[in-house]
Amino acid sequence: MVFAMLLLLFLGASGAGISSDTLNKGGNITDGETLLSAGGSFTLGFFSPSTTVPTKRYLGIWFTASGTGAVLWVANRDTPLNSSSGVLVMSSRVGLRLLDGSGQTAWSSNTTGASASWAAQLLESGNLVVREQSSNASLWQSFDHPSNTLLPGMRFGRNLKTGLEWSLTSWRSKDDPATGDYRRVMDTRGLPDIFTWQGSAKNYRAGPWNGRWFSGITEIASYSGMFSVQVFVSPDEIFYVVTAMPGAPFSRLVLNDDGSVQRLAWDPATQIWNVWLRSPRDFCDNYAECGTFGLCNSATASTQFCRCIDGFSPASPSQWSMRETSGGCRRHTPLDCSKGTTTDGFMVLGGVKLPDTDNALVDMSATLAQCRARCLANCSCVAYAPADIRGGGGGSGCVMWMDDIVDVRYVDRGQDLYVRLAKSEFAARKKRGVVKILAPVVASVLALMVTAMYLVWICKLRDYTNTTLLQGPSRNNGSGKKVMIGLESTSNELGDEEDLELPFLSFRDVVSATNNFSDGNMLGRGGFGKVYKGMLPNNREVAIKRLGKGSRQGAEEFRNEVVLIAKLQHRNLVRLLGYCIQGDERLLIYEYLPNKSLDCFIFVLLYVCTNRSCK
Structure with a gap:
């Protein structure tokens, strides 16, 4: 009770120690009170991040506009207060001090060098600073003790x-x-x-x-x-x-x-x-995902993200086949480093994130040429790169990797890494390079050949289709002359008409063209049958005359009509394009007249002239 009364007296007398952004000696902040930075961007106060356990209270700084949803720094993150009775005081011994309801210290800034003129201020940068007011020297700041957030200006x-x-x-x-x-x-x-x-x-x-x-x-x-x-x-x-x-x-x-x-x-x-x-x-940002001398490419998800750098192969092919690539890669050919001379060279691996430099030597004063020479002179050196890419050119400074490289991936605007390989690898790479060049060329040529063959086949197929549908198949009658299929006379006396050829259409194609002889396609009806509008596979419109099974026109009449119209060629006469015979079905394929036939116009003209004066 005595402590509680003293605490209440202390809190009641401390109001003069608080301004909007500053906590002076003797001042305090209780749960529900806050400090606000000069521009209002940041707030210091008590909060509960959990709605399920609201009794856990923390002292923190947050971005004012978004509230405690964007807490930037927490003082007592591992020692939460169990009630809202906490208080932040400005002590002349340890600086800022967070007390719980029983007066125990939950957190302090532990500022050294006790002074009666200390003050804490929340800056517009989000930094909480403990200062010596007389000299304005900073003794402690929250920026030196980040939580999970890095703000502009923080180191x-x-x-x-x-x-x-x-x-x-x-x-x-x-x-x-x-x-x-x-x-x-x-x-x-x-x-x-x-x-x-x-x-x-x-x-x-x-x-x-x-x-x-x-x-x-x-x-x-x-x-x-x-x-x-x-x-x-x-x-x-x-x-x-x-x-x-x-x-x-x-x-x-x-x-x-x-x-x-x-x-x-x-x-x-x-x-x-x-x-x-x-x-x-992405996947390739996982550390050392492809192991030593492995290279990760996030654009090759359809095959495999990881591959070995040229001159290397998987250390465990069976593991790589199971997509377990952390074992990395091993060299095809050992490096040449005997008696102080070497025949090794360097392959440029472009556009990558440089490897982990834990095992690297750095010399910021060396040129890139010096870096290369030093790497060749060191038997343990397996790769090098410029340390600084400012100023254009190939860069400056030198970083050299010893024994192995790890965690390399392709990135946009990545750097050049020079990887050391045995001399024989360059001949092999040259062959592979020729193959890489020739492979697409050969593939392109083959593709063109296949395309050309396909086009020739299409043309021949089209010619064959046209021949079948527009010229019609014919067969030999034994005398060396071609005749129309199905139109031979019973006496086989064809005379000059034996040489007559017309296109033959299958009954299936005629059914398809007329929509199964639908009434919607019927153009008219005559004594010998019906006429339908049809559409051939080549998108040509035709008129199809279907002889009725009970009509008076038999095989002889059908033959005579075909011969007569086929031989008569005149711009004012409809043209016969083909025919079809299927069992009892006999069909003639005529040119379609979108404006109807001439007799319609003559009939109209006669009608008009009969009823009116014609000039």
Whole structure:
């Protein structure tokens, strides 16, 4: 009771220690109160990320416009308060101090060098800073202790002198800010590189810094108008920092609880976070997916993502056939490195993310030619590349890989990697290159030949079809002369008419052309049968006369009509195009007259002249 009364008295007397963005000595913030940065962009206060367990309370900083849905930093992420009785106080001994309901310290800034003039201020950058008011010197800042979010202006890397590491750790889950399974850190061995670790295993790698971007995240180039990405290297510290340009949207980089990384940008118009970047972006971003000397290509999903670099083959073909490629590849031919001389050479592997540089030597002062010579002189050197690609040309600086290379993939705007191979491999590559050149040429020629043969076949087939449907088959009558099939007279006395040939159509084609002699296709009816409109397979319209089975026109009359019309050729007479005989069926195929026949017009003219005066 005594402690509670003292705490209430302390809280009641502390109001004078709070301003909108600053917590002065003797001031405090209780659950429900907040600090607001000068421009209103950021808020410091208490929150519960879980709606199912609202009693767990945390002290954090969030982006004001989106509320606690975008918490950027959490003070007591592993020591939540179990009630809303927590209070943040400004202590002259340890700086900021978070107390629970019983007065126990749940978290503190642990600022050294006690002072009565300390004050905490929430800046418009989202950084919470403890300062010495008299000198304005910064003693502690939240930017030095990130949670799962990296903001513009925050350092990401390592202080080599003090051992302080600026890194990210994921939340345990979306509603639990406790330390999760994933860490995102900068590897300062070799060239600066960024890794995501899951426990003790590497999960993802951004690729070494090449002076312009991390070689596996070439999307950084698209931010040039809004953000500046820089890597600083000195004997004391190595880090990278993102600086927002004037007018750039507010953005944050988040390490999610599943190990993925997203760069999110706030759209004030729609009040949503747009995803600008996500990694890993695909299968090939999984660390060392193809093993040593393996090469991953996300565009070859139809075959296999992984293949071995030229000059290498799978170390375990049976495992690769089962899509287990982490065992990597081995050389076809050992390197030549005896007595200080070598016949080895280098193959250029273009457009890739450079390998992990854990086992690499770096010399930023060397030229690319010097890099090549040094690699050849070192029996352990298996590949080299320029360390800095700024300034055009082939780049500058030298990074050399020893013994093996791992985690190589194709990327857009990737770099050149020079891989060391035995001399005999170049002859083999030359042969394979000739095959690669000739194969498409031969394939093209074969394709053209097949196409030509197909066209010839089509033409012949069309000629055959036309001959069958428009000229009709004929057979020999034994005397060497061709006659119309089915039109021979019983006496076989054909005379000159023996040489007459007309197209013959199958009854099936006639049925198809007339829609099975439908009434909708019937043009008229005469004494000897009906006339139908038809459409031949070559899209030619015809009129088909079907002799009635009970008509007075027999075989002789049918033959006479065919002979007579076939021999009479005049522009004002309808042309006979063919015929068909199928059992009792006899059909004649005429030219179709879309404007009807001449007798219709003559009849109309006679009718008019009879009833009116004609001139």
